[in-house]
Amino acid sequence: MFYQFLQEEDGAQVVEYAxxxxxxxxxxxxxxxxxxxxxxxxxxxTRVATCLTGGTCT
Structure with missing residues (x-):
């Protein structure tokens, strides 16, 4: 069982994505x-929020 844990490579993909x-x-x-x-x-x-809500963008 411990040998299978050492051979497992699925966790490596999670680390790479992280x-x-x-x-x-x-x-x-x-x-x-x-x-x-x-x-x-x-x-x-605040400026981005104003632009997204339809206010004047500066």
């Missing part, structure tokens, strides 16, 4: 920081 998600998340955070240079992140989110 690493991919982590890298993509870090890239998104860096991109959002670059977009919000000079403004706070909350004001950026």
């Amino acid at each position: 690493l991919i998600i982590a890298v993509v998340s870090i890239a998104l955070v860096i991109a959002l920081q670059a977009l919000t240079t000079g403004n706070s992140f909350s004001s950026f989110i």
Whole structure:
């Protein structure tokens, strides 16, 4: 039974997907920081919310 556990490779795929998600998340955070240079992140989110609800986009 222990030998079968060592031979199991299904868990490796989960780890690979988790690493991919982590890298993509870090890239998104860096991109959002670059977009919000000079403004706070909350004001950026407020502007996006205003545009999505039909307000004037600036």
